[in-house]
Amino acid sequence: MSAREAPVRVGVLGCGGVAMRRMLPAMARTPCVAVAAVASRQRARAESAAARFGAEPVHGYERLLAREDITAVYVPLPPGLHAEWTARALRAGKHVLVEKPMTTTAHQARELAALAEERRAVLMESFMFLHHxxxxxxxxxxxxxxxxxxxxxxxxxxxxxxxxxxxxxxxxxxxxxxxxxxxxxxxxxxxxxxxxxxxxxxxxxxxxxxxxxxxxxxxxxxxxxxxxxxxxxxxxxxxxxxxxxxxxxxxxxxxxxxxxxxxxxxxxxxxxxxxxxxxxxxxxxxxxRTAERFAALVRGAGDPAAERSAAVGQAELxxxxxxxxxxxxxxxx
Known part of the structure; x- marks a missing residue:
């Protein structure tokens, strides 16, 4: 199996409601994505969430970002934490799918877009309805x-x-x-x-x-x-x-x-x-469809610059x- 055919191995930062109810089940039924690890600050919560999706539990977000077997990260944390942990993920060399809103301010959005461009990483805001x-x-x-x-x-x-x-x-x-x-x-x-x-x-x-x-x-x-x-x-x-x-x-x-x-x-x-x-x-x-779009961008199909621009424009609005x-x-x- 080539790199373009292999599922994108995704690590999840947090066990928020939208992740557990919607996004992780969707990733689990999407062949182009593999939920490889789920991290939480609470060990028991990580273990419970990971077990549902056949993933590995990780105690602590930093430990997940340090893993070399993780290609991309999904960030379903509360909005006030998005900018910090998205930046950390990008600096760790990961592609990032971050729940809406990507940031709480336009200044943060512009900083993340610049960082993603610098690191040649995909940065995508998860407005799932757009992909229906x-x-x-x-x-x-x-x-x-x-x-x-x-x-x-x-x-x-x-x-x-x-x-x-x-x-x-x-x-x-x-x-x-x-x-x-x-x-x-x-x-x-x-x-x-x-x-x-x-x-x-x-x-x-x-x-x-x-x-x-x-x-x-x-x-x-x-x-x-x-x-x-x-x-x-x-x-x-x-x-x-x-x-x-x-x-x-x-x-x-x-x-x-x-x-x-x-x-x-x-x-x-x-x-x-x-x-x-x-x-x-x-x-x-x-x-x-959102998971598929993200995986396609990670594999080199599509324009990641357009995703960054859209997220910045939304934050400015x-x-x-x-x-x-x-x-x-x-x-x-």
Whole structure:
């Protein structure tokens, strides 16, 4: 078996919820990736997690990074720890797949991108929804004129309050709705507007007890005149959807960001004359597609510079939303 055919041996830093529920099971069913080791600061937790995936448990993140049999690292730690451990992994000669958001600030993102370029390493932000085929189908509908000229995008992602001890209520770990749910809506806006948009205005509501933002909104402008309005938070009824409104119709995609692998998407198209159509799409596994994309980049297929640029652009957009919310009268509070 050649190096290009052999599975990419991945070590995992941490046993976070998204890793255990979604990403590691996807890697385990993806032939091009092998979950080789799982590290935790708690020995028992590493052993339990590793046993589920036939991997080797490692007590401590530093020990995993020192292993020469590990080609790449997956970082599902809390956002506030991403920059530190991604940098350490890159300096250890590893390629890195890091959970969204890659960093909590644009400055950190630019530093990591420069380090990855210097080390000739793949650095990829794990926005799994981008790799689901439903979004390419939406783009094809728009390109075929199903809704005319795109005028606006609305993207919403929210869910009910979290348990009191959840890390997303901890500012020191990069908590808050913007970095947890809002980043999906912002990244979707860039995808659907086909460029990183400018921020026209924003609002963040902060919980005085925890100090983190628990909901927010932003108005964004695309280069072609289309705009996007995003809403997000964790004090809502569950909603995970985007809507494209054009000159002659509109389309809606539910479960836009977190569809299960067996979910069959439905795009609802409504035209100016009142005609309605449901476009049914095949199920897709965005978690496995993400692992495949990362493995391909590690093997030399694809453009790692584009991944770095996209992650930096996303981090700059998040920073711009924070800045706009801070400037807005009553924008934070």
């Amino acid at each position: 085929s439903q979004h390419a189908a939406v783009a094809q509908l728009v390109d075929r004129g199903a809704i005319g000229q795109l005028r606006s995008v609305t993207a919403e992602f929210g869910f009910p309050p979290l348990p009191a001890g959840d890390i997303r209520y901890r500012p020191d770990l990069g908590g808050g709705a913007l970095l947890d749910a809002g980043v999906y809506t912002l990244r979707a806006s860039s995808l659907l507007l086909r460029a990183v948009p400018a921020v026209l205005g924003a609002q963040l509501s902060v919980d005085p007890g925890t100090g983190v933002d628990v909901s927010g909104h932003a108005l964004l402008a695309g280069a072609g005149g289309a705009v996007s309005h995003v809403s997000f938070g964790f004090r809502h009824a569950y909603r995970c959807v985007y809507t494209l409104w054009g000159s002659t119709g509109s389309l809606v995609l539910d479960r836009a960001f977190t569809p299960a692998p067996e979910h069959r998407p439905v795009v609802r198209v409504r035209r100016q004359d009142g005609a309605e159509e449901e476009v049914r799409l095949p199920a897709d596994d965005q978690f496995a 998040v920073d711009a939303v924070r800045t706009a919310a801070g400037r807005a009268r009553g924008g934070v509070g």
